[in-house]
Amino acid sequence: MTGRLEDKVAIVTGGASGIGRAICQRFSREGARVMVADRNIAGAEETLSLMDATPDTADMVDVDISDAFRVERMVQETVSRFGRLDVLVNGAAILIRTPPLVDVDEVIWDLTMETNVKGVFLCCKYAIPAMTANGGGSIVNIASMSGIRGIGYSVPYAVSKAGVIHLTKVAASEYTSKGVRINCIAPGGVDTPQMRGSTASAEMFSERNETHPMGRVGRADEIANLVLWLASDEASYVSGSTYIIDGGGWAAAN
Amino acid sequence: MDKLIDIVNRAVADYGFRQAVLYGSAEIARRWLLTDAEAAILSGAVLSELSALPIPVQPADIPAQQARISDIARTLFFA
Numbered sequence: 001m002t003g004r005l006e007d008k009v010a011i012v013t014g015g016a017s018g019i020g021r022a023i024c025q026r027f028s029r030e031g032a033r034v035m036v037a038d039r040n041i042a043g044a045e046e047t048l049s050l051m052d053a054t055p056d057t058a059d060m061v062d063v064d065i066s067d068a069f070r071v072e073r074m075v076q077e078t079v080s081r082f083g084r085l086d087v088l089v090n091g092a093a094i095l096i097r098t099p100p101l102v103d104v105d106e107v108i109w110d111l112t113m114e115t116n117v118k119g120v121f122l123c124c125k126y127a128i129p130a131m132t133a134n135g136g137g138s139i140v141n142i143a144s145m146s147g148i149r150g151i152g153y154s155v156p157y158a159v160s161k162a163g164v165i166h167l168t169k170v171a172a173s174e175y176t177s178k179g180v181r182i183n184c185i186a187p188g189g190v191d192t193p194q195m196r197g198s199t200a201s202a203e204m205f206s207e208r209n210e211t212h213p214m215g216r217v218g219r220a221d222e223i224a225n226l227v228l229w230l231a232s233d234e235a236s237y238v239s240g241s242t243y244i245i246d247g248g249g250w251a252a253a254n
Numbered sequence: 255m256d257k258l259i260d261i262v263n264r265a266v267a268d269y270g271f272r273q274a275v276l277y278g279s280a281e282i283a284r285r286w287l288l289t290d291a292e293a294a295i296l297s298g299a300v301l302s303e304l305s306a307l308p309i310p311v312q313p314a315d316i317p318a319q320q321a322r323i324s325d326i327a328r329t330l331f332f333a
Contacts, residue, residue, distance in 0.1 A: 039277035096270040107285050111274060197269025197309045
């Protein structure tokens with residue numbers, strides 16, 4: 001099936017790699033015009049080339065999502081460039097491994113919260129008015145199983161993702177009635193540069209595959225499939241929800 | 255100089271922190287209270303070295319990479 005996002009305009013933060021890139025590619029194939037938003041300009045350019053998009057159907061913007069001015073400008077540029085905004089995917093995040101809580105540096109806590117929580121807040125803050133101006137839209141926040149389980153490799157990251165899950169619920173309670181559906185996904189392990197980088201060694205990465213019920217971690221395009229559905233009109237009655245997508249990993253652990 | 259070396263060591267060992275440095279070196283310099291000279295080394299030679307590292311640096315290689323890039327930073331700082 002194609003055309004599931006025909007005539008829609010989407011911003012994807014974190015579009016320069018991993019899950020964000022896969023979402024940009026999938027959205028493009030489904031007919032959306034896509035603004036690839038990231039601080040990693042080289043990566044965003046590569047995403048554009050992989051999307052096989054034209055200047056009429058995709059562009060990129062350099063944005064630090066913890067900076068309100070730049071987020072507001074990102075939304076303005078998107079509306080100015082493509083005429084409207086229908087979909088926002090909040091995929092940008094940082095994951096810095098930390099020691100147990102007592103030894104976590106305050107600066108790492110602040111850095112993580114400013115990107116992963118404040119960044120999502122700011123993107124919603126400026127995207128929602130642009131969506132309601134046109135009758136509504138859909139926001140998909142990328143959280144993590146770390147925000148649900150008590151996983152101990154990064155206290156700030158886990159707490160920030162729990163914050164994203166709750167931000168989703170509160171924002172949905174406030175804006176669903178205004179036509180903006182706001183949902184969240186919580187992926188388990190996904191084979192991305194970020195996950196490979198946050199796994200201490202190649203051996204440990206292989207181990208994650210071997211111990212998973214499906215014998216492997218997820219692929220970014222599998223995550224993009226769920227995001228596509230939530231972004232599309234097929235999910236017209238879905239708002240305020242968090243979807244776990246971990247290949248049965250959590251169920252098996254319990 | 256110790257703060258710059260701390261940044262180098264963290265960025266070699268942790269890919270997430272490395273990304274924060276690669277795409278926000280000015281922000282990292284501000285948060286770590288680097289001097290202008292240290293910030294310039296971070297955003298120049300150190301960034302270039304960090305961007306060339308494998309993802310992730312394998313545990314056995316971390317000390318050597320930390321020492322190599324720290325040496326580059328120190329050499330530039332004391333030149």
